Amino acid sequence: MLIKLSGEALMGDLPFGLDPGRVAAIATAVRDVRDLGVEVAIVVGGGNIFRGIQEATKHGMDRASADYSGMLATVLNALSVQDALERVGVFTRVQSALEIQEVAEPYIRRRAIRHLEKKRVVIFAGGTGNPFFTTDTAAALRACEIGAETILMGKNGVSGVLDDDPRTNPNARLITEISHREAIEQGLKVMDTTALSLCMENDMPIRVFNVNDERNIVRVTQGERIGTLVRSRSAIAVGAPREPAV
Numbered sequence: 001m002l003i004k005l006s007g008e009a010l011m012g013d014l015p016f017g018l019d020p021g022r023v024a025a026i027a028t029a030v031r032d033v034r035d036l037g038v039e040v041a042i043v044v045g046g047g048n049i050f051r052g053i054q055e056a057t058k059h060g061m062d063r064a065s066a067d068y069s070g071m072l073a074t075v076l077n078a079l080s081v082q083d084a085l086e087r088v089g090v091f092t093r094v095q096s097a098l099e100i101q102e103v104a105e106p107y108i109r110r111r112a113i114r115h116l117e118k119k120r121v122v123i124f125a126g127g128t129g130n131p132f133f134t135t136d137t138a139a140a141l142r143a144c145e146i147g148a149e150t151i152l153m154g155k156n157g158v159s160g161v162l163d164d165d166p167r168t169n170p171n172a173r174l175i176t177e178i179s180h181r182e183a184i185e186q187g188l189k190v191m192d193t194t195a196l197s198l199c200m201e202n203d204m205p206i207r208v209f210n211v212n213d214e215r216n217i218v219r220v221t222q223g224e225r226i227g228t229l230v231r232s233r234s235a236i237a238v239g240a241p242r243e244p245a246v
Helices: 020-035 054-060 065-088 109-118 137-147 180-185 193-201 216-221 233-238
Strands: 001-004 040-044 092-096 123-127 153-154 176-179 206-210 228-231
Touching: 001 020, 001 137, 001 228, 020 216, 040 065, 040 137, 065 092, 065 123, 092 109, 092 193, 123 137, 137 153, 137 193, 153 216, 153 228, 180 193, 180 228, 180 233, 206 216
Parallel strands: 001 040, 001 153, 040 123, 092 123, 153 206, 176 228
Antiparallel strands: 206 228
16 A cells, blocks of 8 residues: 655644654554555655745745755655654665655665565655656555555545535535545545546545544554545445455
């Protein structure tokens, strides 16, 4: 499986940056998932340090430059997650779409798959390596490339996909299951449209859940119905299993 961690999920209660306690708790949960025999890859965001599109919009920064800065922020987060994982006894490799040989391997698909086969956790940093693409798209792309069975989208303080914006509608309700196409058509905040389209084309299921309780990572892996399941309409129609059981 591939776990997508937003930068905000690593902040804890801090206004920005990294909360060492939160990162350590997530690392422990990932270790427990790995110990269940699951091959685990992680894509990290960088919004806790620098969010490219917001800087470009608010301050007139060139969008490409802003996005490259955001990619570098994901590398900082990846190294922190790697350190936390290795503190709890998990062997890891960071692979970056941007070439930073001193701290990370370059992204090579076959090497990443080999690391997973050796029970190492692979952390993908640097997004896709291209501006104008989000780390959501990087998560969808890497999941498809390595043959992941599912994507776990850990949201910061959100229980799953809601039918409206809870900031403006306190009665917004949790959607427990929806298709990729319906999520795109309704403009729901699952992933960006490019990432959702890629998942739809490759029948990649997505489980969206609240990662503020980091143990949810383990619960979802064990088959508990937490948050929102996004999958193809055909799978919903035939009643296919919600996600692979461990």
